[in-house]
Amino acid sequence: MTSADPPARPAPDQPADPAPDQPPGPAPLASPAAPPAPITWPPGFTAAACLTFDMDAEAAILTADIASVHRMTPMSHQSYGPLVAVPRILSLLARHDLTATFFVPGYSAHRYPEVVRKIAEAGHEIAHHSYFHENTIGMDAKTEGDMLDLGLRALRDVAGVRPEGYRAPMWELNYHTPGLLAERGFRYDSSLMDSDHPYLLAVDSGPGAATLAEVPVSWGLDDWEQYAYLPGLTVVIAGGLIFAGASKVFALLVSFSAFGFILSYYLPIVALGYKQWRGQSPTDDAWGARWIRLVTAIAVVWLSAEIVNLLWPRPVNSEWYLNWGSIIMTVVLGALGGLIALRNVRRGHGGPGPVQRTAPVAAEAEDG
Numbered sequence: 001m002t003s004a005d006p007p008a009r010p011a012p013d014q015p016a017d018p019a020p021d022q023p024p025g026p027a028p029l030a031s032p033a034a035p036p037a038p039i040t041w042p043p044g045f046t047a048a049a050c051l052t053f054d055m056d057a058e059a060a061i062l063t064a065d066i067a068s069v070h071r072m073t074p075m076s077h078q079s080y081g082p083l084v085a086v087p088r089i090l091s092l093l094a095r096h097d098l099t100a101t102f103f104v105p106g107y108s109a110h111r112y113p114e115v116v117r118k119i120a121e122a123g124h125e126i127a128h129h130s131y132f133h134e135n136t137i138g139m140d141a142k143t144e145g146d147m148l149d150l151g152l153r154a155l156r157d158v159a160g161v162r163p164e165g166y167r168a169p170m171w172e173l174n175y176h177t178p179g180l181l182a183e184r185g186f187r188y189d190s191s192l193m194d195s196d197h198p199y200l201l202a203v204d205s206g207p208g209a210a211t212l213a214e215v216p217v218s219w220g221l222d223d224w225e226q227y228a229y230l231p232g233l234t235v236v237i238a239g240g241l242i243f244a245g246a247s248k249v250f251a252l253l254v255s256f257s258a259f260g261f262i263l264s265y266y267l268p269i270v271a272l273g274y275k276q277w278r279g280q281s282p283t284d285d286a287w288g289a290r291w292i293r294l295v296t297a298i299a300v301v302w303l304s305a306e307i308v309n310l311l312w313p314r315p316v317n318s319e320w321y322l323n324w325g326s327i328i329m330t331v332v333l334g335a336l337g338g339l340i341a342l343r344n345v346r347r348g349h350g351g352p353g354p355v356q357r358t359a360p361v362a363a364e365a366e367d368g
Contacts (some may be wrong), residue, residue, distance in 0.1 A: 036199030039301065048197075050215070050295045051100040052190070054167070054224075055091060055116075057082050057108040059133035061233060063169070076228050082112040090122050099297040101128035103167040103190075106154030113158045125294040127165035128152065128186070136169060141176040142359040144291055148180060164296050167191055171217055178203040178212055188213040190301035213299035 040049055058078040061068050093100055102119050104126055109116045120126055127267050130136070131150040139147075148166075154162050166181050168191040182203045183191055186286060189201065189212050201214040228234050 002329065020081065022231075033194070036195045036294060038197060039060065041301070048293060048298055048301075050293065051093075052295060052296055053086075053100060053102045054129060055081055055102055055104045055108050055112075055119075056133050057105075057111060059105045059107045059130075060169075062232065063133045063135060065233060068233065072232060074224055075221075078232060082108065082115040086115050090118065093124070094122065099124050100296055101127055101165070102332065103123040103127045103165075104155065105129045105133045105169075106131035106151035108134070109154045111159040116155075116159050124211060125165070125296055126155060126159055126161045127190075127295065128155065128163040129167050129169060130169045133169045136172050136177070138156070141174075141258060142163075142182060144174065145176065145180050145183075148184060152184065164188065165190060165215075165299065167217075180199060181212060182210040186212065188215055188295065190215040190217055190295055192216050193218055196336075198301075200303075211303075213303050214300055216297050 037095065056078070058069075058075055061074055061078055067227055091099075102124055104119075116126065128148070128151050131147045136144055136147075152163070155163055164185075164187075166186050166189050168177065170187075171191045171193070173189070173191045178189065178201060185217040188198075192201075192214050195214075195216045195217055198213055198215045200211045202209040202211050224234075319353055
């Protein structure tokens with residue numbers, strides 16, 4: 001068992017007794033995970049990077065608010081990605097002789113089949129990104145598996161591809177998701193955020209558990225939150241960070257050995273920022289020792305390396321959470337009861353009562 005493995009559990013017919021001087025209580029809260037071990041990149045390279053694009057199109061908005069289907073302008077905003085951004089990005093990548101990974105929902109593939117086929121024909125990787133960009137938070141394993149299968153079928157029928165990688169909608173994995181991916185033959189996931197470089201992810205805590213290569217992501221390297229604004233649908237949390245700091249991000253690669261990162265772009269945003277990227281070439285000196293590859297290529301390095309570094313994340317101990325939740329709720333209710341009692345006392349001693357709101361006088365109403 002490695003330091004990253006969950007604590008061993010006693011057999012069902014042999015319950016563990018608490019230590020003599022230790023009262024029984026919930027399971028330990030300490031995480032079983034350990035920091036991922038670094039790896040050496042292929043000879044001649046000091047770091048690696050992936051350019052990834054999510055072709056969500058209308059699905060990302062419709063799954064958040066299906067009524068948006070009747071809003072012509074937001075729908076036009078979402079169609080800009082496949083209609084304008086993809087051709088522009090394909091041209092840019094071809095000019096610099098780069099390949100990238102496009103994460104495509106099955107619904108988007110069905111809606112824009114020719115665009116998806118052009119991505120595949122240009123030699124880029126097409127990876128799985130759900131079917132309808134559905135909200136998977138709390139989704140049961142059966143339903144989520146069905147949605148995975150719908151997405152697989154759509155990408156096969158439209159582009160003739162069998163994706164090796166997966167990115168969850170909004171990067172939201174359930175604890176059962178890695179197992180569903182392993183069952184379907186996926187080689188990597190790109191949804192978690194607990195490392196700067198890839199690592200092996202065990203899909204469960206059992207001995208000999210299957211593993212995926214996890215290629216981590218970061219909200220700080222995604223442009224949607226920083227640039228996308230749709231009234232009533234999105235909130236921009238910052239501005240200008242991705243494009244203004246792009247050269248600084250790449251400069252970091254010079255400073256770190258065995259360092260990797262994923263740049264994730266939402267298509268309309270990166271296409272609008274196209275002019276700011278012109279002139280930056282991966283053949284420049286600043287890029288020379290950096291390895292820019294498909295996410296699959298990065299994942300294969302980890303899957304083929306002899307690394308014993310299995311991380312199986314588990315939920316925070318629910319019993320601990322519920323116990324503290326009960327305590328906090330008790331304190332809150334007690335304080336609320338005290339405030340109510342204090343108010344009643346003040347009223348009983350001539351304190352001010354509730355504010356009485358009166359109708360405005362006629363002159364005020366006319367002036368309004």
